[in-house]
Amino acid sequence: MTKTLVIYLMAGAATPVLAEAAVGAGADIIEIGFPFSDPLADGPVIRAAGERALAEGMRTVACLEVLAATRARVGDVPLIPMTYASLLEAYGWDRFDADARAAGATGFILADVPAGIRPEFRRIQLVAPTSTDERIALAAADTDGWLYLVTVAGTTGARDSPSPALAGLARRVRSLTSKSLYAGFGISTPDQAAAAASLTDGVVVGSAAVTVAAEGPGALAGLVRSLRTAIDAAG
Secondary structure (H helix, E strand, C coil): CCCEEEEEEECCCCHHHHHHHHHHHCCCEEEEECCCCCCCCCCHHHHHHHHHHHHCCCCHHHHHHHHHHHHHHHCCCCEEEEECHHHHHHHCHHHHHHHHHHHCCCCCEECCCCCCCCCCCCCEEEECCCCCHHHHHHHHHHCCCEEEEECCCCCCCCCCCCCCCHHHHHHHHHCCCCCEEEEECCCCCHHHHHHHHCCCCEEEECHHHHHHHCCCHHHHHHHHHHHHHHHHHHC
């Protein structure tokens, strides 16, 4: 079974080229962070990247332009904006949905809007080790395509080892839904990605990708190739 590799990048001038490099090296989906001033789910690496993006003028319209430019470079590869509810409240929920999809979005992730809230805004739902079976079932029913398994209770960011909670979470979620499960938060190395992929249908790599992307598209491609090789072996 082929495992899915999702790479997270913060919106910025270099994002289209970086995304193209990541896709060329084996990424299946690109998640694009739309920066927000109070990103509660983000760890220090992504938080700092968001602060840099905001300092460079990455507001919603600029992020949508980045999304469109990325779409032009990556063909039909799924592109998923990830952001927070306050951005949509300011921009307009329906307007954001329409404009983002026109720019090339194929789905959305909202880190601070739980399942059952704004169900008309279709998005990928997140579940965590602390989620009850009832919440998991609701998220699975509402989710757009796949479920994002948050492997740790906390923010994004690299960890020294895979979360011991992932195996139990994956088993529990699989007993409640047939939707695809992708694991994220704290996955930064090929070994961690392989371990997570052995339990799920794919992995999301964020902080490590953002860190390496600062070195340029070649460095990012190298990381993605190593992750691709690892999760393919796990598959």
